[in-house]
Amino acid sequence: MINIVLLAFLAIISLAIVRIRNLFAVVMLGGIYSLLMASIFVILDAVDVAFTEVAVGAGISTILMLGTLALTTSREKIPMHTPLLPLIVTFITGAMLVYGTWDIPAFGDASAPANLHVAPYYLERSMVETGVPNVVTAVLASYRGYDTLGELTVIFTAGIGVLLLLGRRRETPASASEQKVAASGGTGRSDPGKETASDDGGSASKGSAT
Amino acid sequence: MRHHIILRVVAKLSIPFIMLYALYVQFHGDFGPGGGFQAGVIFGAAFILYALIFGLDNALKVAPMNVVTFFISIGLLLYAGVGVAALFYGGQFLDYGVLASDSVSGQHLGILLVELGVGITVAAVMIAIFFTFADRGR
Amino acid sequence: MIAAHYPALQIVAPLIAAPLCVLLRRGTLAWLIAVAVSWLVFFIAIQLLQQVMASGPISYELGGWAAPWGIEYRIDSVNAFVLLIVSGISAVVAPYARATVAKEIPEDRHYLFYSAYLLCLTGLLGIVITGDAFNVFVFLEISSLSSYVLISLGKDRKALTAAYQYLVMGTIGATFFLIGVGLVYAMTGTLNMADIAVRLDAVENTRTVLAAFAFITVGLGLKLALFPLHLWLPNAYAYAPSAVTVFLAATATKVALYTMLRFVFTLFGADFALNVTFLAGFLMALAIVGVFAASITAIFQNNIKRMLAYSSVAQVGYMVLGVSFFSVTGLTGGIVHMFNHAMMKGALFMALGAVFYRLGTVHLDRMRGLGRQMPLTMFAFVIGGFSLIGLPLTVGFISKWYLILAALERGWWPIAGLVLLSSLLAVAYVWRVIEVAYFRDPPENHPKVTEAPLSLLVPMWILVLANIYFGIDTSLTIGVAERAAKSLLGLGG
Amino acid sequence: MDFFVGHYNYWIFVFLMMLGFYVVVARGNLVKKIIGLNIFQASVFLLYISIGKVFGGTAPIIIEGAGGSPVTYSNPLPHVLILTAIVVGVATTALGLSLVIRINEAYGTIEEDEISEMDLEP
Numbered sequence: 001m002i003n004i005v006l007l008a009f010l011a012i013i014s015l016a017i018v019r020i021r022n023l024f025a026v027v028m029l030g031g032i033y034s035l036l037m038a039s040i041f042v043i044l045d046a047v048d049v050a051f052t053e054v055a056v057g058a059g060i061s062t063i064l065m066l067g068t069l070a071l072t073t074s075r076e077k078i079p080m081h082t083p084l085l086p087l088i089v090t091f092i093t094g095a096m097l098v099y100g101t102w103d104i105p106a107f108g109d110a111s112a113p114a115n116l117h118v119a120p121y122y123l124e125r126s127m128v129e130t131g132v133p134n135v136v137t138a139v140l141a142s143y144r145g146y147d148t149l150g151e152l153t154v155i156f157t158a159g160i161g162v163l164l165l166l167g168r169r170r171e172t173p174a175s176a177s178e179q180k181v182a183a184s185g186g187t188g189r190s191d192p193g194k195e196t197a198s199d200d201g202g203s204a205s206k207g208s209a210t
Numbered sequence: 211m212r213h214h215i216i217l218r219v220v221a222k223l224s225i226p227f228i229m230l231y232a233l234y235v236q237f238h239g240d241f242g243p244g245g246g247f248q249a250g251v252i253f254g255a256a257f258i259l260y261a262l263i264f265g266l267d268n269a270l271k272v273a274p275m276n277v278v279t280f281f282i283s284i285g286l287l288l289y290a291g292v293g294v295a296a297l298f299y300g301g302q303f304l305d306y307g308v309l310a311s312d313s314v315s316g317q318h319l320g321i322l323l324v325e326l327g328v329g330i331t332v333a334a335v336m337i338a339i340f341f342t343f344a345d346r347g348r
Numbered sequence: 349m350i351a352a353h354y355p356a357l358q359i360v361a362p363l364i365a366a367p368l369c370v371l372l373r374r375g376t377l378a379w380l381i382a383v384a385v386s387w388l389v390f391f392i393a394i395q396l397l398q399q400v401m402a403s404g405p406i407s408y409e410l411g412g413w414a415a416p417w418g419i420e421y422r423i424d425s426v427n428a429f430v431l432l433i434v435s436g437i438s439a440v441v442a443p444y445a446r447a448t449v450a451k452e453i454p455e456d457r458h459y460l461f462y463s464a465y466l467l468c469l470t471g472l473l474g475i476v477i478t479g480d481a482f483n484v485f486v487f488l489e490i491s492s493l494s495s496y497v498l499i500s501l502g503k504d505r506k507a508l509t510a511a512y513q514y515l516v517m518g519t520i521g522a523t524f525f526l527i528g529v530g531l532v533y534a535m536t537g538t539l540n541m542a543d544i545a546v547r548l549d550a551v552e553n554t555r556t557v558l559a560a561f562a563f564i565t566v567g568l569g570l571k572l573a574l575f576p577l578h579l580w581l582p583n584a585y586a587y588a589p590s591a592v593t594v595f596l597a598a599t600a601t602k603v604a605l606y607t608m609l610r611f612v613f614t615l616f617g618a619d620f621a622l623n624v625t626f627l628a629g630f631l632m633a634l635a636i637v638g639v640f641a642a643s644i645t646a647i648f649q650n651n652i653k654r655m656l657a658y659s660s661v662a663q664v665g666y667m668v669l670g671v672s673f674f675s676v677t678g679l680t681g682g683i684v685h686m687f688n689h690a691m692m693k694g695a696l697f698m699a700l701g702a703v704f705y706r707l708g709t710v711h712l713d714r715m716r717g718l719g720r721q722m723p724l725t726m727f728a729f730v731i732g733g734f735s736l737i738g739l740p741l742t743v744g745f746i747s748k749w750y751l752i753l754a755a756l757e758r759g760w761w762p763i764a765g766l767v768l769l770s771s772l773l774a775v776a777y778v779w780r781v782i783e784v785a786y787f788r789d790p791p792e793n794h795p796k797v798t799e800a801p802l803s804l805l806v807p808m809w810i811l812v813l814a815n816i817y818f819g820i821d822t823s824l825t826i827g828v829a830e831r832a833a834k835s836l837l838g839l840g841g
Numbered sequence: 842m843d844f845f846v847g848h849y850n851y852w853i854f855v856f857l858m859m860l861g862f863y864v865v866v867a868r869g870n871l872v873k874k875i876i877g878l879n880i881f882q883a884s885v886f887l888l889y890i891s892i893g894k895v896f897g898g899t900a901p902i903i904i905e906g907a908g909g910s911p912v913t914y915s916n917p918l919p920h921v922l923i924l925t926a927i928v929v930g931v932a933t934t935a936l937g938l939s940l941v942i943r944i945n946e947a948y949g950t951i952e953e954d955e956i957s958e959m960d961l962e963p
Binding site for chain 4: 133
Binding site: 482486489506508509516519523526530534539 | 858862865871874878881882885888889892918919922925926929932933936937940941943944947948956960
């Protein structure tokens with residue numbers, strides 16, 4: 001029953017996210033959305049996932065969103081008209097999924113194929129083969145360790161990407177002259193003078209103003 | 211926010227505990243919920259809190275960007291390195307079983323090391339992303 | 349001894365090289381690493397292809413865990429061939445990148461650029477080599493995230509919006525794919541591809557599997573830029589840095605197509621796709637409409653990179669057309685066109701990269717009289733263009749030949765006619781460039797342009813010569829492609 | 842009724858997915874689109890975790906010395922997959938937001954229609 005209530009909350013909050021145009025409010029609701037999601041994960045026995053969802057969804061994502069809003073704007077423009085095509089596309093996708101869930105094994109069914117074929121092996125053998133009681137950790141780090149290596153590479157990619165996109169330019173003679181070319185070129189993007197950013201007063205970042 | 215004395219005191223008090231908790235999550239992940247990823251995020255959060263309360267410049271003194279980028283690479287290299295080490299010990303890539311005398315303790319060691327790699331890179335990436343976002347804002 | 353671990357090294361070498369580049373923080377060093385690693389993976393890919401052709405599929409169990417509990421690599425003639433394409437293109441693009449990157453990207457970012465490039469290579473190779481459905485998603489995201497970043501580094505601010513658009517559409521595609529894999533997992537309880545293929549037979553007629561099939565094909569269709577899901581591609585290719593355009597245009601869509609082939613043929617099975625889902629008809633219609641719509645749009649582009657990007661959408665149409673015949677000849681045509689298109693688009697975009705290097709633009713107006721000022725570059729463009737049209741003695745001819753053959757084999761001569769007709773559209777857009785470059789006088793108020801440096805010309809001409817060589821001697825490409833087609837259709841090989 | 846109880850989790854997932862997807866394709870604000878992507882992806886997490894739930898089960902952490910009574914555990918595999926997917930999601934968000942910041946610096950707006958108007962001008 002708790003499950004249904006939480007899921008209903010989830011639905012309401014996401015409706016609110018769609019409707020509200022103040023992006024600060026939306027981001028805060030996004031944080032609540034993640035917390036609710038995490039509670040549901042706990043009820044569904046996925047404690048590790050819940051932990052991660054809280055840390056990432058309610059924590060890091062929210063901070064990044066707030067930082068972005070501080071750097072951009074927090075009002076969403078009201079669109080001229082409700083576009084019809086996205087609505088149709090969304091409904092077709094949703095209909096296809098409802099159709100797809102019709103034959104899916106019932107929720108919580110211990111004899112569903114998903115719970116019978118590969119999974120029991122982990123539950124039975126992981127303690128013997130790896131000595132780690134948390135099966136999720138055992139599967140994550142060992143049986144499917146290669147996936148986790150890939151996952152870590154994704155995070156690494158994101159780090160490199162953000163540094164490439166937003167990182168402060170190191171002052172080198174070449175980059176300084178390059179900057180002049182870009183400035184005189186006109187059409188090129190200008191990288192607003194981050195290079196000479198002075199350390200004035202060590203005031204907290206804009207992101208922290210929230 | 212440098213004038214908010216309560217925030218500064220509370221932050222100063224709680225940051226060590228946040229870090230300690232991160233380490234607990236990191237090394238207790240074998241037995242309870244948690245693991246490298248969650249620990250990394252929490253560890254990163256400690257730095258983010260520090261930057262929020264004491265300003266980015268002070269935070270950059272504690273964790274300069276060069277050092278953070280260094281750790282971004284180190285974590286991934288540690289993970290991949292464990293895999294390659296398994297190759298040298300005669301196993302398949304990422305086969306931790308060959309790392310120690312018996313298979314189970316090898317697995318245990320391997321899992322510990324790769325989770326550490328995950329923790330290091332995740333924490334460093336989170337710090338790096340937040341610092342670059344914050345730096346862009348001034 | 350080390351040969352047994354080639355499959356792992358294929359992925360791990362670029363994966364380790366990427367953080368190494370960041371650690372060393374030197375642009376030149378990072379470039380050297382990128383070149384060395386690209387050549388290494390190319391060498392390994394050749395070895396793997398030989399091994400597969402000689403002694404059948406290779407399986408490599410990661411972590412020593414047997415499939416389906418662990419993740420395995422499974423290399424057969426299909427993905428060995430795609431590995432060869434991706435790593436081969438990287439082996440010529442990495443040396444080429446040096447000069448263009450120096451010109452287009454701030455020097456202090458070079459090491460990060462090469463790191464992202466290596467990550468993209470890792471992701472693409474990882475998608476191809478793996479035998480695990482979920483692992484495909486992970487590596488798909490590595491390649492996608494790194495390509496978003498790489499595209500956004502273009503000089504024009506439109507590169508940013510192009511990258512953003514690609515990020516949104518790419519994530520939708522990847523999430524659709526994830527939904528599909530989830531539904532498959534719910535019905536089969538496994539993620540290993542070979543295992544799924546076996547266990548899917550029993551539940552083939554459920555609505556869930558049908559929905560899974562739809563989500564996986566649409567998701568991959570987005571990544572593949574299959575018409576009408578191609579909207580992200582033209583701007584992304586047009587505004588990305590030159591080296592990135594060459595690399596992505598020659599590899600990314602092929603990898604997505606490979607993944608689609610793998611899921612449709614190996615996992616779901618050709619019979620299921622033909623009888624239950626009517627996929628063949630859908631694909632054929634989309635392919636033909638895509639070829640014409642994209643080719644016609646290409647004719648009206650004045651930014652030549654954008655023109656070629658639209659042409660890429662059309663070429664994806666040809667590949668998908670080959671697949672949609674569901675016959676050995678058609679699939680051979682589709683698979684061999686992956687290789688051939690990589691060669692021709694690689695050469696063409698390299699030529700444009702050289703033009704951009706000298707002119708700072710690839711606008712048609714500014715290319716007047718370029719045939720005399722940059723003779724080698726423009727001649728490379730001409731041959732690449734001929735290949736795109738499908739003139740005999742180029743690789744393009746081989747692909748079209750097989751497509752027409754496949755159409756006639758089925759007795760669908762109108763399709764054959766449409767393929768020929770669409771080639772005329774390619775003549776139209778290639779001719780516009782040739783006319784401007786060779787039959788107009790260079791603009792007077794601009795400084796004289798000289799030929800591109802050797803470091804750009806050599807990789808470019810390697811691909812140009814490959815266009816001719818594989819247009820004459822088809823024993824390698826057709827041989828492997830035919831075997832791959834047979835193995836996909838379950839006819840052995 | 843049994844059918845409903847057995848499937849409502851999946852339908853909520855479909856509903857959330859549709860909302861997120863709608864925000865992504867219909868809204869012109871670049872930040873909102875990213876938020877939509879987040880909801881869209883989070884709904885898929887719900888799908889996977891629902892697949893792995895076993896009634897009467899507990900979190901898949903092996904309890905030592907449970908005596909004779911066998912303990913039922915929920916399926917750990919979807920949890921592992923979703924841990925990976927969450928990480929991929931936050932990586933995508935971080936990159937997307939970085940792009941939004943750069944777009945805002947280059948165009949002075951984060952509304953899609955205004956940006957495409959500017960792009961049309963030469």
